[in-house]
Amino acid sequence: MSEKERNLRIAESIYKHFAWNDRKFQKGDCIAVLDGNIIAVADNPDDAIAALRALDPDPKRGMVIEVSHPVVDVIR
């Protein structure tokens, strides 16, 4: 399983249950994930991104997940 796939497994759980491994999150939390592990939880994306980039400066690694139910974006 790739790094991205491990991160997406966490994202799927967060979007569906607002939780991962019995750890619960609030709507609007921004969760930084790297190598399949949660490395920071913040109330804004800037702090979550800063924590992620401090551990790995490569913007192609890791992701920041906003806790919310997925919605379809519509471009009319």
Added chain:
Amino acid sequence: MPTEYFPSLENAEVIQVEFLTLQEEVHSYKLLVDSGFTGSSSLILGTDAAALVRAEIPATQTSGALQGEQNRGWVTCRVPSLNFQCTLIAIIADLAPLSLPPDVQGMAGLSFLRHFARSGAEQGEDGWRFFLSDKS
């Protein structure tokens, strides 16, 4: 209330927004304003804007003029005259299906506009223009 004005194109409202890279480089983009673009993403940028992404976010599904699964990233943008700076979700995609006007490099949607107290188009002495007003 601080307000920034942007001259309209013949058939479209546009705004000028600056983006900050992780290396603190500044890139200015002209974006089409479309309040009919709704959802959790605020912006649509072309694949050439991938360097603006500070961190990835899981892909999303879109419908309408752009359909299917779309890659997304967090980008930091600002409108200096309004002291507005925010990190938002941008779809990074091939812009061809959107048929944007020449020199327009992406789209700003409803989620972007709602960061401001007021926004809209009005006719001034020099023709139509779009405006954004800060909340402060």
